[in-house]
Every structure is written in C-alpha cells, then in structure tokens.
Amino acid sequence: MKICFNDMLYSFSYALDCVEHELVGVTTYHSKRIAYLSIQLGKYFDLTVEEQLDLAACAALHDNALTEYIEDEYGKGNASKESKKELIIGKHCLLGERNIKKLPFFKDVKGAILFHHECADGSGPFMKKTSETPLYARIIHLADQVDAMFDLSVVTDEKLQKIVSFLKQEEDKLFDRDSVNAFLQNVTPQTLIKMENGQIENVLFEELPYMERDYTPEELIHFSSLYANIVDYKSEFTKEHSLGIAKKCLTMAKYYGYDEEKQAKLYFAGAVHDIGKLVVEHDILEKPDKLTEDEYEHIKTHAYYTYQMLHKIKGLEEITRWASCHHEKLNGKGYPFGKTKDQLGKEERLMACLDIYQALSEERPYKKGMSHERSIQILQKMVNRKELDGNIVNDINLVFQSEKS
Ligand SMILES: [Fe+2]
Ligand SMILES: [Fe+2]
Ligand SMILES: [Fe+2]
Ligand SMILES: [Fe+2]
Numbered sequence: 001m002k003i004c005f006n007d008m009l010y011s012f013s014y015a016l017d018c019v020e021h022e023l024v025g026v027t028t029y030h031s032k033r034i035a036y037l038s039i040q041l042g043k044y045f046d047l048t049v050e051e052q053l054d055l056a057a058c059a060a061l062h063d064n065a066l067t068e069y070i071e072d073e074y075g076k077g078n079a080s081k082e083s084k085k086e087l088i089i090g091k092h093c094l095l096g097e098r099n100i101k102k103l104p105f106f107k108d109v110k111g112a113i114l115f116h117h118e119c120a121d122g123s124g125p126f127m128k129k130t131s132e133t134p135l136y137a138r139i140i141h142l143a144d145q146v147d148a149m150f151d152l153s154v155v156t157d158e159k160l161q162k163i164v165s166f167l168k169q170e171e172d173k174l175f176d177r178d179s180v181n182a183f184l185q186n187v188t189p190q191t192l193i194k195m196e197n198g199q200i201e202n203v204l205f206e207e208l209p210y211m212e213r214d215y216t217p218e219e220l221i222h223f224s225s226l227y228a229n230i231v232d233y234k235s236e237f238t239k240e241h242s243l244g245i246a247k248k249c250l251t252m253a254k255y256y257g258y259d260e261e262k263q264a265k266l267y268f269a270g271a272v273h274d275i276g277k278l279v280v281e282h283d284i285l286e287k288p289d290k291l292t293e294d295e296y297e298h299i300k301t302h303a304y305y306t307y308q309m310l311h312k313i314k315g316l317e318e319i320t321r322w323a324s325c326h327h328e329k330l331n332g333k334g335y336p337f338g339k340t341k342d343q344l345g346k347e348e349r350l351m352a353c354l355d356i357y358q359a360l361s362e363e364r365p366y367k368k369g370m371s372h373e374r375s376i377q378i379l380q381k382m383v384n385r386k387e388l389d390g391n392i393v394n395d396i397n398l399v400f401q402s403e404k405s
Contacts, residue, residue, distance in 0.1 A: 001214065001215055001217075001220065001261055001264075001265070001315065002212050002213065002214050002215075002315050003212065003213065003215055003313060003314065003315035003316055004210070004211070004212050004313060004314035004315055005053060005057075005211040005212065005213050006205045006208060006210060006211060007312055007313040007314050007315075007316075008223070008313055008316075009035070009056060009057055009060050009205070010204065010205060010312070010313075011309050011310060011312070011313055012060055012061060012064075012226075012227070013031040013032045013035060013060040013061075013204075014032075014309055015227065015230055015231075015275060015278050015309060016031045016060070016061070016063060016064060016066070016230065017029055017030055017031050017032060018278040018279055019066060019067050019230065019234060019278055020063055020066055028153070028197065029153060029197060029200050029201070030063075030147060030148075031059075031060050031061075031062065031063065032060070032200050032201065032204050033143075033147050033152050033153070033195050033200055034059045034060070034062060034140060034143045034144050034147060035056050035059040035060040035204060036194070036195055036200060036203065036204050037059075037143040037146070037147070037152070037187070037195065038055055038056065038058075038059035038136075038139050038140055038143050039052060039055065039056050039059075039207060039208065040186050040187055040191055041139045041142065041143065041179060041182040041183060041186060041187070042055045042056075042139060042182075043182075043186050044178075044181065044182035044185055044186050045135060045178075045182065049209050050106035050107060051106070051107060052208060052209075053106060053208060053209070053211060054105045054106050054107055054109050054112075054136070055112075055136050055139065056205070056208055057103075057105065057109075058100070058105075058109050058112040058113060058136050058140060059136075059139070059140050059143065061096070061099075061100055061113065061226075062096065062113055062116050062140050062144060063092060063096065064096045064099050064100065064113070064226065064229075064230065065092045065093075065094075065095035065096035065098075065099055065229075066092055067229075067230055067231075067233035067234045068092075068095055068099075068229055068230075068233040069091050069092040069095055089117050089124075089125045090117070090125035090126070093113060093114050093115065093116060093117055093125065093126075094114065096113040096114075096116075097111070097112075097113045097114035099226050099229060100113060100226070102219075102222040103219075103222055103223060103226070104213070104215065104219045104222075104223075109134075109136060110134065111133070111134040111136075111137055112134055112136035112137050112140065113137070113140075114126070114137070115128055115133045115134065115137035115138075115141075116137045116140045116141050116144060117141060117144075118132075118133045118137060118138075118141060119141075119173065119174050119175070120138075120171075120172050120173060120174065120175055120176040120177075121172065121173045121174075123173075130176040130177075133176075135178075138175070138176050138178070138179045139179055139182070141175070141179075142167075142175050142179045142180070142182075142183060145174065145175075146163055146166075146167075146183075149166070150162065150163050150166075152192060152195045153195065153196060153197050153200075154196060155189070155192040155193060155195065155196065157189060160189055160192060163183075164184065167180045167183055167184065168180070212314070212315065217260045217261050217263065217264035218264070220264040220265065220267070220268050221264050221267050221268070223268070224246065224267060224268040224271035224272055225243065225246070225271060227242075227271055227272045227275055228242035228243045228246055228271035228272070229243075230275075230278070231272075231274055231275050231277055231278055234277060234278060234282065234285065235277070235282070235285045235286055238274070238277075238285070238362075238364075240362075241274065241358060241359065241362060242270065242271050242272070242273065242274055242275075243271065244358045244362070245270040245271075245273060245351075245354050245355060245358045246267045246268075246270035246271040247267075247270075248270065248354050248357070248358060248400070249266040249267050249269065249270035249350070249351070249354060250263055250266065250267045250270075251399060251400075251403075252266070252350060252354070252395065252396070252399060253266040253267070255395065255399050256395075265318065265319050265322075266322070266347065266350075268316075268319050268323075269319045269322040269323040269347070269351060270323075270351070270354065272306065272310060272319070272323050273306060273322075273323040273324075273326045273351060273355065274302060274306065274326075275305075275306050275309050275310070275323075276301070276302035276303060276304065276305025276306035276307070276308070276309060276324075277299075277302045277305075278305075278309075279301070279302065279305045280298060280299055280301065280302050280305075281298070284298055284299060285299070288365065288366055300327070300335050300336070301336070303324055303325075303326065303327045303335055303336040304324070304335075304336035306320075306323055306324045307320060307323075307324035307336065310323065310324070311324075318347075321347075321348065322345075322347040322348055322351050323351065324336070325337070325339060325344060325348035325351065325352070326348070326351040326352050326355045327352065327355070328344055328348060328352060329352070329386075329387040329388070330344060330349070330386055330387060330388065330389065331385070331386040331387055333387070334352070334387075346389075346392070349388070349389040349392050350389075350392050352388060352389075353379060353388050353389065353392050353393055353396055354396065356375075356378070356379060356382070356388075357375050357376075357379060357396055357400070360374070360375040360378060361375055372397075372400055372401055376393065376396070376397045376401075379393045379396070380393060
C-alpha cells in the first residue's frame with residue numbers, strides 16, 4: 001500500500017510533540033525542530049537522498065519512547081520533574097531504539113536513537129565516545145541539546161552568538177568536532193528563523209524530496225504499533241487499549257476473510273483510533289472522579305484530533321475515516337461528525353463496536369474488566385437504541401466467545 005513518507009513523518013512528530021511538551025516541558029514543536037535542524041546539519045556530510053530521509057525520520061522519532069518510559073518509571077512514583085528529567089537518560093534511548101527496529105528505513109540506522117545522548121568525551125549514558133557513536137546519533141544529540149538549552153522556537157542574534165560560543169567550548173566534550181563544524185558552517189540566522197513556531201510546520205520537510213513508498217502489510221503493522229505505544233502509554237488507565245483494539249480488528253478482519261492488506265489496514269485503524277488523545281490533558285484523562293460536563297466535552301474532542309492528525313497523510317484516507325469515526329452512532333448522535341447510518345460503512349461500525357467492547361473488558365484503576373457475556377449485553381442494548389450495528393455485535397459475540405472459553 002502506497003503512503004507518503006513525508007506526511008507520515010510529519011504526523012508522527014506532531015504526536016510526539018504533543019506528549020513531549022506536556023511530559024518534559026520542552027517547548028512545542030521540539031521534535032519537528034530537531035528533525036529540521038538535523039537535516040541542515042546532515043547537508044555538511046553529503047548524505048544521499050535516502051540517508052537524508054532516514055536521518056529526518058530518526059530525528060523526528062528520537063524521543064518516541066518518552067510516554068512509555070515515564071509511565072513505567074514514574075507512573076506510580078512521586079519523583080520531582082527535575083529528577084525525572086535526569087533519570088530519563090538511557091532508558092528511553094533503549095526503548096526508543098527497540099520501538100523503531102522494525103520500521104522500514106532505507107538503510108541501516110542502528111544506534112541512531114540508542115546513542116542520541118552520548119557525549120564525545122564518553123560521559124553519556126552508555127559511555128560511548130565519538131568513534132563508537134553513529135553519525136545520525138551525534139547529529140541528533142547536538143540538535144536536541146541545543147534546542148533543550150536555548151529554545152530554538154525564538155532566536156535572536158544574541159542567542160545565536162551564545163550558541164556558537166557554547167558549541168566551541170563543548171567541542172570534543174559534549175559534542176564531536178564534525179557535528180560542531182556542521183552547525184557552524186550550515187546554520188545561519190536565516191536557518192534558525194525558519195524554526196520559529198509559526199513557520200516550522202511549513203518548512204520542516206520542504207527541503208526533503210517528496211517520497212511515496214509502498215509498505216507491506218507487515219510494515220503497516222509495525223508502523224501503527226508504534227503509534228499505539230505512544231498513545232497507550234500516555235495514560236495508566238488505557239494502557240494497551242489501542243493495541244488491544246488493533247489486535248481485535250485483525251481477528252475480525254480474518255473472520256471476514258479480508259485479504260492481508262485490508263487486515264493490516266484495519267489493524268492500523270485500531271492502533272491509531274485514539275491518537276487524538278495525545279492532545280487531551282493528562283490530568284483529565286486520568287481523573288479518577290466523575291468528569292464535569294466541560295471535561296467530558298474536552299475528552300470528546302479526541303476523535304476529531306485523530307482525524308486532524310491523520311487526514312493529511314496521502315494514502316491513509318480510508319484508515320483515517322475508519323479510525324476517526326469510532327465514536328459515531330448509527331442514529332446520528334455520535335461524534336465528532338454526527339454521521340448517520342447511511343454514511344457509516346462496515347469498517348467504521350466495526351471500529352465503534354470494538355472500541356466499546358474493548359473498553360468494557362479492560363481493567364482500570366477504578367473498575368474491574370467485564371466478562372464477555374456482560375459486555376455483549378451492553379452492546380446489545382446499544383443495538384436496541386439504534387446506536388450500533390446488530391450484525392457486527394453478533395459477529396463479535398461469536399468470535400470472542402470462543403476466544404474466552
Ligand atoms: Fe532524548
Ligand atoms: Fe528531545
Ligand atoms: Fe476514543
Ligand atoms: Fe478508544
């Protein structure tokens with residue numbers, strides 16, 4: 001299946017920017033700025049087109065494991081924000097490298113994320129010196145540190161001077177000589193101005209060649225699992241929700257006899273259906289008490305943001321529609337679009353049923369997971385209210401009844 005590589009990268013960085021801003025307090029568009037700056041530094045090294053695309057992808061995804069890491073390490077603890085920042089080093093590099101292992105890069109990107117916090121003098125988390133650290137990791141490290149320390153969303157001449165003297169001072173210590181030279185030679189005030197908030201979204205990939213790629217069903221599944229990881233780990237309450245739905249989509253797709261590509265597309269839709277939750281405030285997602293009306297309305301916006309984050313990806317039109325309609329109801333009382341039964345295809349209806357079925361069966365801090373029979377009873381009531389498709393609920397009953405027994 002053909003998907004635009006640049007669009008896909010853009011939406012990943014959008015998703016990551018949402019969480020990184022909230023979790024570690026970097027200014028918005030951090031991963032986009034790192035991708036953009038890495039592309040600029042990469043020019044110094046005469047990379048091929050494919051290498052440039054790989055570098056941009058690794059840079060955009062450099063902190064892909066942040067939600068997972070923070071939830072695992074601090075979900076239950078009470079570490080301060082400062083100590084969190086310290087302890088993140090190392091672990092999120094390991095998890096992040098693991099997460100991208102199966103993504104379809106053009107060439108070998110081994111170590112690009114694992115070593116993105118290594119220092120030239122060997123004082124990084126894995127104590128690797130320059131000669132042991134791959135080029136992409138060194139470039140991303142420099143870009144990441146400069147943005148974290150100087151906030152490149154606003155750049156003045158004075159700030160640029162400070163960055164330049166900082167880099168010279170840290171040559172062979174924090175940063176390797178080649179990457180410092182790449183910055184000194186390739187980064188001008190004009191480059192940096194483009195990184196300001198109003199512009200970065202537009203300029204990010206304008207220098208990268210447009211690339212559409214054919215992805216195998218297996219690659220689609222790996223891609224979308226990474227999205228699912230990012231969103232599921234945002235909240236302790238919904239851990240494995242997206243992945244759970246993705247797997248159930250796959251089971252149902254096989255039951256319906258769809259071909260491998262359609263199976264993977266349904267898995268993809270399941271994995272990304274709640275990606276819009278990245279925009280919803282963490283405290284509201286995790287609120288143990290009853291939500292106020294305003295808070296509920298705020299949570300409901302996630303379905304629209306799912307659409308917003310995916311609809312520009314060329315090649316992903318169908319998946320976007322299936323994913324973003326998972327709260328629509330046949331009687332037109334759902335959201336975000338208020339579609340009616342004539343406008344909802346079988347895939348959207350399936351997504352809506354599975355979302356509820358999965359949520360009911362999940363254990364949450366405030367409730368136990370419901371049995372298959374009880375969940376089906378609730379779905380059946382919704383069928384009676386003309387909200388869900390009765391045939392699909394029957395199919396779900398048939399398929400998962402045997403799985404449970
Ligand atoms: Fe990092
Ligand atoms: Fe970062
Ligand atoms: Fe949802
Ligand atoms: Fe959901």
